[in-house]
Amino acid sequence: MARLSQHVSNLNESILKLLEKKNIFTVLDFLEEDPDKMCNLSGLSFKDVIDIRRKLISKCAVKPDTGLDVYSNMLLKAAKISTGIECLDEILEGGILTGNICEVCGLSGEGKTQICFTVICNIILNLKQIVYFVDTKHDFSATYIQSMIKAQHYNDMEIQSAMEKIKVTKLNDIYQLINFLHELETVLVDNPCRIIIIDSLPVLFAPFINANNNDGLGLINHIATTMKYISTKFQVVFLVVNIAMMSFDMSDDVEIQTRSGNNSSEISFMGDLKPGLGKVWHHVPSYRLLIKKDSSLPSSQRVIVLVKSTDLPSGKSCVVEITDKGVISVLI
The missing domain is CATH 3.40.50.300 (P-loop containing nucleotide triphosphate hydrolases)
Structure with a gap:
Protein backbone atom coordinates (compact mmCIF):
# COMPACT_ATOMS: atom_id res chain seq x y z
CA MET A 1 0.00 0.00 0.00
CA ALA A 2 1.24 3.53 -0.85
CA ARG A 3 2.69 5.70 1.85
CA LEU A 4 0.40 8.42 3.21
CA SER A 5 2.99 11.15 2.51
CA GLN A 6 2.89 10.35 -1.22
CA HIS A 7 -0.83 11.06 -1.58
CA VAL A 8 -1.67 13.83 0.90
CA SER A 9 -0.04 17.21 0.27
CA ASN A 10 -1.69 19.18 3.08
CA LEU A 11 -0.20 17.09 5.93
CA ASN A 12 2.92 18.75 7.24
CA GLU A 13 5.92 16.87 8.59
CA SER A 14 4.93 17.23 12.23
CA ILE A 15 1.45 15.75 11.65
CA LEU A 16 2.94 12.85 9.68
CA LYS A 17 5.32 12.09 12.54
CA LEU A 18 2.43 12.15 15.02
CA LEU A 19 0.53 9.66 12.89
CA GLU A 20 3.56 7.42 12.44
CA LYS A 21 3.97 7.19 16.19
CA LYS A 22 0.45 5.74 16.24
CA ASN A 23 1.41 3.24 13.49
CA ILE A 24 -0.44 5.11 10.76
CA PHE A 25 1.91 4.99 7.79
CA THR A 26 -0.14 4.16 4.72
CA VAL A 27 -3.30 5.29 2.97
CA LEU A 28 -5.07 2.15 4.18
CA ASP A 29 -4.05 2.85 7.79
CA PHE A 30 -5.56 6.34 7.54
CA LEU A 31 -8.84 5.16 5.98
CA GLU A 32 -9.33 2.35 8.47
CA GLU A 33 -9.02 4.67 11.46
CA ASP A 34 -12.12 6.25 12.98
CA PRO A 35 -12.43 9.93 11.83
CA ASP A 36 -13.05 11.22 15.38
CA LYS A 37 -9.98 9.40 16.67
CA MET A 38 -7.98 10.72 13.72
CA CYS A 39 -8.89 14.28 14.73
CA ASN A 40 -7.45 13.69 18.20
CA LEU A 41 -4.30 12.02 16.86
CA SER A 42 -3.48 14.63 14.20
CA GLY A 43 -4.95 17.82 15.57
CA LEU A 44 -6.88 18.32 12.31
CA SER A 45 -10.47 19.44 12.24
CA PHE A 46 -13.18 16.89 11.52
CA LYS A 47 -13.88 18.66 8.20
CA ASP A 48 -10.22 18.37 7.15
CA VAL A 49 -10.07 14.66 8.05
CA ILE A 50 -13.21 13.93 6.01
CA ASP A 51 -11.85 15.98 3.10
CA ILE A 52 -8.57 14.00 3.15
CA ARG A 53 -10.47 10.70 3.28
CA ARG A 54 -12.53 11.65 0.23
CA LYS A 55 -9.44 12.66 -1.75
CA LEU A 56 -7.65 9.42 -0.83
CA ILE A 57 -10.61 7.29 -1.84
CA SER A 58 -10.97 9.17 -5.12
CA LYS A 59 -7.26 8.91 -5.91
CA CYS A 60 -6.47 5.37 -4.74
CA ALA A 61 -9.68 3.35 -5.01
CA VAL A 62 -10.23 1.00 -7.95
CA LYS A 63 -12.86 2.47 -10.21
CA PRO A 64 -15.29 -0.13 -11.60
CA ASP A 65 -15.97 -0.19 -15.34
CA THR A 66 -19.47 -0.35 -16.68
CA GLY A 67 -20.57 -3.36 -18.67
Whole structure:
Protein backbone atom coordinates (compact mmCIF):
# COMPACT_ATOMS: atom_id res chain seq x y z
CA MET A 1 0.00 0.00 0.00
CA ALA A 2 1.24 3.53 -0.85
CA ARG A 3 2.69 5.70 1.85
CA LEU A 4 0.40 8.42 3.21
CA SER A 5 2.99 11.15 2.51
CA GLN A 6 2.89 10.35 -1.22
CA HIS A 7 -0.83 11.06 -1.58
CA VAL A 8 -1.67 13.83 0.90
CA SER A 9 -0.04 17.21 0.27
CA ASN A 10 -1.69 19.18 3.08
CA LEU A 11 -0.20 17.09 5.93
CA ASN A 12 2.92 18.75 7.24
CA GLU A 13 5.92 16.87 8.59
CA SER A 14 4.93 17.23 12.23
CA ILE A 15 1.45 15.75 11.65
CA LEU A 16 2.94 12.85 9.68
CA LYS A 17 5.32 12.09 12.54
CA LEU A 18 2.43 12.15 15.02
CA LEU A 19 0.53 9.66 12.89
CA GLU A 20 3.56 7.42 12.44
CA LYS A 21 3.97 7.19 16.19
CA LYS A 22 0.45 5.74 16.24
CA ASN A 23 1.41 3.24 13.49
CA ILE A 24 -0.44 5.11 10.76
CA PHE A 25 1.91 4.99 7.79
CA THR A 26 -0.14 4.16 4.72
CA VAL A 27 -3.30 5.29 2.97
CA LEU A 28 -5.07 2.15 4.18
CA ASP A 29 -4.05 2.85 7.79
CA PHE A 30 -5.56 6.34 7.54
CA LEU A 31 -8.84 5.16 5.98
CA GLU A 32 -9.33 2.35 8.47
CA GLU A 33 -9.02 4.67 11.46
CA ASP A 34 -12.12 6.25 12.98
CA PRO A 35 -12.43 9.93 11.83
CA ASP A 36 -13.05 11.22 15.38
CA LYS A 37 -9.98 9.40 16.67
CA MET A 38 -7.98 10.72 13.72
CA CYS A 39 -8.89 14.28 14.73
CA ASN A 40 -7.45 13.69 18.20
CA LEU A 41 -4.30 12.02 16.86
CA SER A 42 -3.48 14.63 14.20
CA GLY A 43 -4.95 17.82 15.57
CA LEU A 44 -6.88 18.32 12.31
CA SER A 45 -10.47 19.44 12.24
CA PHE A 46 -13.18 16.89 11.52
CA LYS A 47 -13.88 18.66 8.20
CA ASP A 48 -10.22 18.37 7.15
CA VAL A 49 -10.07 14.66 8.05
CA ILE A 50 -13.21 13.93 6.01
CA ASP A 51 -11.85 15.98 3.10
CA ILE A 52 -8.57 14.00 3.15
CA ARG A 53 -10.47 10.70 3.28
CA ARG A 54 -12.53 11.65 0.23
CA LYS A 55 -9.44 12.66 -1.75
CA LEU A 56 -7.65 9.42 -0.83
CA ILE A 57 -10.61 7.29 -1.84
CA SER A 58 -10.97 9.17 -5.12
CA LYS A 59 -7.26 8.91 -5.91
CA CYS A 60 -6.47 5.37 -4.74
CA ALA A 61 -9.68 3.35 -5.01
CA VAL A 62 -10.23 1.00 -7.95
CA LYS A 63 -12.86 2.47 -10.21
CA PRO A 64 -15.29 -0.13 -11.60
CA ASP A 65 -15.97 -0.19 -15.34
CA THR A 66 -19.47 -0.35 -16.68
CA GLY A 67 -20.57 -3.36 -18.67
CA LEU A 68 -20.67 -1.18 -21.79
CA ASP A 69 -17.05 -0.08 -21.23
CA VAL A 70 -15.90 -3.69 -20.88
CA TYR A 71 -17.80 -4.76 -24.00
CA SER A 72 -16.52 -1.81 -26.05
CA ASN A 73 -12.95 -2.54 -24.98
CA MET A 74 -13.34 -6.18 -25.95
CA LEU A 75 -14.62 -5.24 -29.41
CA LEU A 76 -11.71 -2.85 -29.87
CA LYS A 77 -9.11 -5.55 -29.13
CA ALA A 78 -10.83 -8.62 -30.56
CA ALA A 79 -9.92 -10.07 -33.94
CA LYS A 80 -10.52 -13.14 -36.08
CA ILE A 81 -7.33 -15.17 -36.49
CA SER A 82 -7.18 -16.98 -39.83
CA THR A 83 -6.10 -20.61 -39.68
CA GLY A 84 -4.61 -20.46 -43.17
CA ILE A 85 -7.02 -23.23 -44.24
CA GLU A 86 -9.58 -21.57 -46.48
CA CYS A 87 -12.49 -23.96 -46.00
CA LEU A 88 -11.96 -24.07 -42.22
CA ASP A 89 -11.97 -20.27 -42.06
CA GLU A 90 -15.32 -20.35 -43.88
CA ILE A 91 -16.75 -22.64 -41.22
CA LEU A 92 -15.39 -20.33 -38.51
CA GLU A 93 -16.71 -17.28 -40.40
CA GLY A 94 -13.29 -15.72 -40.84
CA GLY A 95 -11.18 -17.56 -38.29
CA ILE A 96 -10.87 -18.15 -34.55
CA LEU A 97 -12.11 -15.26 -32.42
CA THR A 98 -9.51 -14.01 -29.96
CA GLY A 99 -10.25 -14.25 -26.26
CA ASN A 100 -11.24 -17.90 -26.64
CA ILE A 101 -9.91 -21.44 -26.26
CA CYS A 102 -10.09 -23.58 -29.39
CA GLU A 103 -9.59 -27.34 -29.31
CA VAL A 104 -8.47 -29.62 -32.14
CA CYS A 105 -9.62 -33.13 -31.32
CA GLY A 106 -9.09 -36.44 -33.10
CA LEU A 107 -7.69 -39.93 -32.96
CA SER A 108 -3.94 -40.46 -32.95
CA GLY A 109 -2.37 -39.86 -36.36
CA GLU A 110 -5.34 -38.02 -37.86
CA GLY A 111 -3.50 -34.72 -38.47
CA LYS A 112 -4.02 -32.58 -35.37
CA THR A 113 -0.39 -31.44 -35.23
CA GLN A 114 -0.37 -30.75 -38.98
CA ILE A 115 -3.27 -28.34 -38.43
CA CYS A 116 -1.24 -26.59 -35.72
CA PHE A 117 1.79 -26.34 -38.01
CA THR A 118 -0.37 -24.89 -40.79
CA VAL A 119 -1.75 -22.27 -38.40
CA ILE A 120 1.81 -21.43 -37.32
CA CYS A 121 2.96 -20.94 -40.93
CA ASN A 122 0.01 -18.69 -41.69
CA ILE A 123 0.65 -16.46 -38.68
CA ILE A 124 4.42 -16.11 -39.04
CA LEU A 125 4.29 -15.64 -42.83
CA ASN A 126 1.11 -13.66 -43.46
CA LEU A 127 0.34 -11.97 -40.13
CA LYS A 128 4.07 -11.74 -39.28
CA GLN A 129 3.37 -12.21 -35.57
CA ILE A 130 4.91 -14.27 -32.78
CA VAL A 131 3.54 -17.75 -32.01
CA TYR A 132 4.10 -19.49 -28.67
CA PHE A 133 4.22 -23.27 -29.09
CA VAL A 134 4.07 -25.53 -26.02
CA ASP A 135 5.56 -28.93 -26.90
CA THR A 136 4.56 -31.64 -24.43
CA LYS A 137 5.31 -34.59 -26.75
CA HIS A 138 8.83 -33.35 -27.56
CA ASP A 139 8.22 -33.88 -31.26
CA PHE A 140 8.17 -30.30 -32.52
CA SER A 141 9.96 -30.32 -35.89
CA ALA A 142 11.50 -27.07 -37.03
CA THR A 143 12.75 -28.90 -40.11
CA TYR A 144 9.22 -29.92 -41.06
CA ILE A 145 7.94 -26.34 -40.73
CA GLN A 146 10.88 -25.04 -42.75
CA SER A 147 10.05 -27.53 -45.50
CA MET A 148 6.41 -26.39 -45.46
CA ILE A 149 7.49 -22.77 -45.88
CA LYS A 150 10.02 -23.66 -48.56
CA ALA A 151 7.34 -25.57 -50.49
CA GLN A 152 5.46 -22.25 -50.72
CA HIS A 153 8.47 -20.77 -52.58
CA TYR A 154 9.82 -18.45 -49.88
CA ASN A 155 13.54 -17.66 -49.99
CA ASP A 156 16.08 -18.44 -47.26
CA MET A 157 15.99 -14.95 -45.74
CA GLU A 158 12.18 -15.00 -45.50
CA ILE A 159 12.28 -18.48 -43.97
CA GLN A 160 14.80 -17.42 -41.34
CA SER A 161 12.81 -14.31 -40.44
CA ALA A 162 9.62 -16.38 -40.11
CA MET A 163 11.22 -19.13 -38.01
CA GLU A 164 12.47 -16.56 -35.49
CA LYS A 165 8.85 -15.73 -34.66
CA ILE A 166 8.19 -19.23 -33.28
CA LYS A 167 8.83 -19.47 -29.52
CA VAL A 168 8.95 -23.14 -28.49
CA THR A 169 8.71 -24.32 -24.86
CA LYS A 170 9.17 -28.01 -24.05
CA LEU A 171 7.34 -29.21 -20.95
CA ASN A 172 7.56 -32.50 -19.06
CA ASP A 173 4.67 -32.36 -16.60
CA ILE A 174 1.54 -30.51 -15.65
CA TYR A 175 3.28 -28.42 -13.00
CA GLN A 176 5.64 -26.98 -15.60
CA LEU A 177 2.61 -26.01 -17.67
CA ILE A 178 1.12 -24.19 -14.69
CA ASN A 179 4.38 -22.28 -14.17
CA PHE A 180 4.52 -21.46 -17.88
CA LEU A 181 0.98 -20.05 -17.86
CA HIS A 182 1.67 -17.86 -14.84
CA GLU A 183 4.90 -16.55 -16.38
CA LEU A 184 3.11 -15.99 -19.68
CA GLU A 185 1.09 -13.13 -18.22
CA THR A 186 4.32 -11.17 -17.66
CA VAL A 187 5.83 -12.21 -21.01
CA LEU A 188 2.82 -11.06 -23.04
CA VAL A 189 3.11 -7.52 -21.71
CA ASP A 190 6.36 -6.97 -23.63
CA ASN A 191 6.02 -9.70 -26.28
CA PRO A 192 2.37 -9.79 -27.34
CA CYS A 193 1.01 -12.45 -29.64
CA ARG A 194 -2.32 -13.61 -31.00
CA ILE A 195 -2.11 -17.37 -30.53
CA ILE A 196 -0.64 -19.90 -28.08
CA ILE A 197 -0.59 -23.54 -29.14
CA ILE A 198 -0.46 -26.46 -26.70
CA ASP A 199 0.34 -29.79 -28.35
CA SER A 200 -0.92 -31.73 -26.55
CA LEU A 201 -2.73 -31.37 -23.22
CA PRO A 202 -3.71 -35.03 -22.46
CA VAL A 203 -0.03 -36.10 -22.44
CA LEU A 204 0.54 -34.12 -19.24
CA PHE A 205 -2.40 -35.78 -17.48
CA ALA A 206 -1.24 -39.36 -18.06
CA PRO A 207 0.05 -39.72 -14.44
CA PHE A 208 -3.44 -38.95 -13.12
CA ILE A 209 -5.26 -41.68 -15.01
CA ASN A 210 -6.66 -44.25 -12.56
CA ALA A 211 -5.36 -42.11 -9.69
CA ASN A 212 -6.95 -42.65 -6.27
CA ASN A 213 -7.16 -38.92 -5.55
CA ASN A 214 -8.71 -35.85 -7.14
CA ASP A 215 -5.44 -34.05 -7.97
CA GLY A 216 -6.20 -34.26 -11.69
CA LEU A 217 -9.57 -32.57 -11.15
CA GLY A 218 -8.07 -29.63 -9.29
CA LEU A 219 -5.16 -29.18 -11.72
CA ILE A 220 -7.25 -29.24 -14.87
CA ASN A 221 -9.68 -26.77 -13.35
CA HIS A 222 -6.78 -24.47 -12.40
CA ILE A 223 -5.30 -24.66 -15.91
CA ALA A 224 -8.65 -24.00 -17.59
CA THR A 225 -9.29 -20.95 -15.39
CA THR A 226 -5.80 -19.54 -15.99
CA MET A 227 -6.01 -20.04 -19.75
CA LYS A 228 -9.40 -18.35 -19.91
CA TYR A 229 -8.11 -15.42 -17.84
CA ILE A 230 -5.06 -14.92 -20.09
CA SER A 231 -7.05 -15.31 -23.32
CA THR A 232 -9.56 -12.69 -22.18
CA LYS A 233 -7.07 -10.22 -20.72
CA PHE A 234 -4.69 -10.24 -23.70
CA GLN A 235 -7.25 -11.18 -26.39
CA VAL A 236 -5.25 -14.19 -27.55
CA VAL A 237 -6.33 -17.61 -28.77
CA PHE A 238 -5.31 -20.83 -27.04
CA LEU A 239 -5.22 -23.61 -29.64
CA VAL A 240 -5.17 -26.86 -27.68
CA VAL A 241 -4.69 -30.37 -29.04
CA ASN A 242 -6.86 -33.00 -27.36
CA ILE A 243 -7.09 -36.72 -28.05
CA ALA A 244 -10.31 -38.41 -29.11
CA MET A 245 -11.09 -41.93 -27.98
CA MET A 246 -13.65 -44.53 -28.92
CA SER A 247 -16.56 -44.12 -26.54
CA PHE A 248 -16.74 -47.82 -25.67
CA ASP A 249 -13.13 -47.58 -24.37
CA MET A 250 -13.96 -44.79 -21.94
CA SER A 251 -15.01 -46.81 -18.93
CA ASP A 252 -15.26 -45.22 -15.50
CA ASP A 253 -11.85 -46.47 -14.42
CA VAL A 254 -9.87 -45.25 -17.44
CA GLU A 255 -10.34 -41.50 -17.30
CA ILE A 256 -9.02 -38.76 -15.04
CA GLN A 257 -11.19 -38.09 -12.03
CA THR A 258 -13.19 -35.63 -14.17
CA ARG A 259 -15.18 -38.09 -16.22
CA SER A 260 -18.58 -37.59 -17.78
CA GLY A 261 -20.35 -38.17 -21.07
CA ASN A 262 -20.74 -35.78 -23.99
CA ASN A 263 -23.79 -33.61 -24.35
CA SER A 264 -26.27 -34.76 -26.95
CA SER A 265 -25.46 -32.00 -29.47
CA GLU A 266 -21.89 -33.23 -29.84
CA ILE A 267 -22.62 -36.96 -29.85
CA SER A 268 -24.32 -36.80 -33.24
CA PHE A 269 -21.29 -35.11 -34.80
CA MET A 270 -18.61 -37.23 -33.11
CA GLY A 271 -20.27 -40.65 -33.47
CA ASP A 272 -18.31 -43.25 -31.51
CA LEU A 273 -15.57 -40.72 -30.66
CA LYS A 274 -15.31 -38.84 -27.41
CA PRO A 275 -12.91 -36.00 -26.45
CA GLY A 276 -10.55 -36.84 -23.60
CA LEU A 277 -9.85 -35.09 -20.28
CA GLY A 278 -13.32 -35.55 -18.84
CA LYS A 279 -16.21 -33.48 -17.59
CA VAL A 280 -14.38 -30.40 -16.31
CA TRP A 281 -12.45 -29.85 -19.52
CA HIS A 282 -15.37 -30.82 -21.74
CA HIS A 283 -17.05 -27.42 -21.37
CA VAL A 284 -13.86 -25.29 -21.44
CA PRO A 285 -13.20 -24.81 -25.19
CA SER A 286 -15.33 -22.24 -26.99
CA TYR A 287 -14.64 -24.11 -30.24
CA ARG A 288 -14.09 -27.84 -30.68
CA LEU A 289 -12.87 -29.07 -34.07
CA LEU A 290 -12.93 -32.79 -34.82
CA ILE A 291 -10.54 -34.05 -37.50
CA LYS A 292 -11.11 -37.58 -38.76
CA LYS A 293 -10.58 -39.93 -41.68
CA ASP A 294 -13.38 -40.93 -44.00
CA SER A 295 -13.32 -44.27 -45.79
CA SER A 296 -14.79 -42.66 -48.91
CA LEU A 297 -11.84 -40.26 -49.22
CA PRO A 298 -8.20 -40.78 -50.24
CA SER A 299 -5.79 -41.61 -47.39
CA SER A 300 -4.26 -38.10 -47.40
CA GLN A 301 -7.61 -36.37 -46.93
CA ARG A 302 -9.52 -35.64 -43.72
CA VAL A 303 -12.88 -34.27 -42.67
CA ILE A 304 -12.92 -31.39 -40.15
CA VAL A 305 -16.19 -30.87 -38.25
CA LEU A 306 -17.08 -27.96 -35.97
CA VAL A 307 -18.71 -30.02 -33.23
CA LYS A 308 -18.97 -27.23 -30.68
CA SER A 309 -19.11 -23.44 -30.75
CA THR A 310 -20.40 -20.78 -28.40
CA ASP A 311 -21.24 -18.33 -31.20
CA LEU A 312 -21.39 -20.26 -34.49
CA PRO A 313 -23.68 -23.00 -35.87
CA SER A 314 -22.14 -26.38 -35.07
CA GLY A 315 -22.15 -29.37 -37.38
CA LYS A 316 -20.55 -27.68 -40.39
CA SER A 317 -17.72 -29.63 -42.00
CA CYS A 318 -15.11 -29.41 -44.74
CA VAL A 319 -12.62 -31.70 -46.45
CA VAL A 320 -8.89 -30.97 -46.30
CA GLU A 321 -5.74 -32.63 -47.57
CA ILE A 322 -2.41 -33.04 -45.78
CA THR A 323 0.37 -32.01 -48.18
CA ASP A 324 4.00 -30.92 -48.03
CA LYS A 325 2.70 -27.33 -47.89
CA GLY A 326 0.53 -28.12 -44.87
CA VAL A 327 -3.21 -28.68 -44.57
CA ILE A 328 -5.09 -27.29 -47.57
CA SER A 329 -8.73 -27.12 -48.65
CA VAL A 330 -10.23 -29.71 -50.99
CA LEU A 331 -12.90 -28.60 -53.40
CA ILE A 332 -15.82 -31.04 -53.38
